[in-house]
Amino acid sequence: xxxxxxxxxxxxxxxxxxxxxxxxxxxxxxxxxxxxxxxxxxxxxxxxxxxxxxxxxxxxxxxxxxxxxxxxxxxxxxxxxxxxxxxxxxxxxxxxxxxxxxxxxxxxxxxxx
Amino acid sequence: xxxxxxxxxxxxxxxxxxxxxxxxxxxxxxxxxxxxxxxxxxxxxxxxxxxxxxxxxxxxxxxxxxxxxxxxxxxxxxxxxxxxxxxxxxxxxxxxxxxxxxxxxxxxxxxxx
Numbered sequence: 001x002x003x004x005x006x007x008x009x010x011x012x013x014x015x016x017x018x019x020x021x022x023x024x025x026x027x028x029x030x031x032x033x034x035x036x037x038x039x040x041x042x043x044x045x046x047x048x049x050x051x052x053x054x055x056x057x058x059x060x061x062x063x064x065x066x067x068x069x070x071x072x073x074x075x076x077x078x079x080x081x082x083x084x085x086x087x088x089x090x091x092x093x094x095x096x097x098x099x100x101x102x103x104x105x106x107x108x109x110x111x112x113x
Numbered sequence: 114x115x116x117x118x119x120x121x122x123x124x125x126x127x128x129x130x131x132x133x134x135x136x137x138x139x140x141x142x143x144x145x146x147x148x149x150x151x152x153x154x155x156x157x158x159x160x161x162x163x164x165x166x167x168x169x170x171x172x173x174x175x176x177x178x179x180x181x182x183x184x185x186x187x188x189x190x191x192x193x194x195x196x197x198x199x200x201x202x203x204x205x206x207x208x209x210x211x212x213x214x215x216x217x218x219x220x221x222x223x224x225x226x
Contacts, residue, residue, distance in 0.1 A: 004156075033212060042219070043202070048212025056212045091156060099144050099206055102214065104157040 002026065004105035006092050012111045013082055021077045021108045025094030032075050033095075033102065034067060038088040046090075049075065050098040082112045115140045117205055119217035126193055127225050134188040134220045136203035141181045144206045148177050148188050150199040151219070157202065160188070193224045 005024040013019050025032050034046040045059040049069045060066070064082075069075040079086055089107040116139045126132050136146070145164050149157040161170045161177040163186065169178040176189040186203060200221045204214040 031212070033214075035216075043204075043216040045213040045215075050212060059213065093157075098212065101159055101162045102147060102149075102157075102204070103159060104149075106156040 004092055004094050004103055006090075006105035006108050008108055009106065010109045010111075012113065014113050015084060016081055018078065018080045019082055019110060021079075021090050021092075021110070023075045023077070023092030023094075023105060025073065025075070025092070026096075026103055029094035029096050029103075030072070031095045031098045031100065032069055033093045034075070034077050035091045035093065036088045037091055037107070043091065046077070079110075082110075084112050086110060087112045115143075115205060115207060115215040117203060117215050117217040119201075119203060119220050121220060122218065123221045123223075125223040125225065128193060128195060130193050130224075131189070131191050132193055132222070134190070134201050134222070136186040136188070136217055138184045138186075138205045138215075140207070141184050142207065143181060146177075146179055146186050146206070147204045147214070148175075148186075149202045149204065151202060152199050160201075190222075193222075195224045195226050198222055198224050 007022045030051045032049045036044045047067045048056040064080045067077045089109050091107045093102045093104045095102050118137045147162045148160040151157050163170050163179045174191040179186045200219040202219040204216045206214045
């Protein structure tokens with residue numbers, strides 16, 4: 001497809017389990033971003049990848065959160081030992097260059113029971 | 114720290130009316146500003162991107178303006194339609210090396226037939 005693809009679209013897990021969320025950006029886009037949208041709250045920046053530069057991890061809320069981007073394309077956001085407060089929609093975006101126009105995927109809705 | 118505010122939080126108008134959505138930001142040293150729409154349960158769809166050197170951008174019935182000195186942007190929607198019903202968000206980018214965009218909480222628009 002031409003857009004940003006995210007999987008799974010929905011994930012229900014038990015507290016304490018690890019989860020992985022995947023993002024496949026638009027082909028050729030060098031920048032990739034993860035945001036989190038919690039119920040009733042705005043979008044919260046998590047992490048930013050741009051080309052081969054070191055990622056900006058300043059938005060990750062705790063060391064249980066990590067992300068990687070392999071081969072400058074697909075990215076995986078991993079949440080270890082999930083907590084109920086991690087329940088949210090995790091949105092991935094890409095842009096053709098750093099600070100360019102953002103294009104978002106449909107998001108992965110995470111529910112931690 | 115950049116703060117982005119969107120007022121009103123919700124707006125209801127009859128079909129055919131022209132309307133204006135507001136976005137204000139506290140730090141005028143921005144790189145660009147982007148308007149999005151979000152339908153329930155969906156990701157964000159990019160509407161317009163305004164670079165800091167631009168005053169406005171137009172796409173179809175949408176016109177976005179930017180006044181950096183006053184820290185304001187407006188999104189003008191002409192001849193509103195029920196299909197325009199959605200939440201509209203603005204996002205501000207601080208600089209070319211800043212991956213993070215700061216989002217407002219959005220204005221939820223309802224256009225009544």
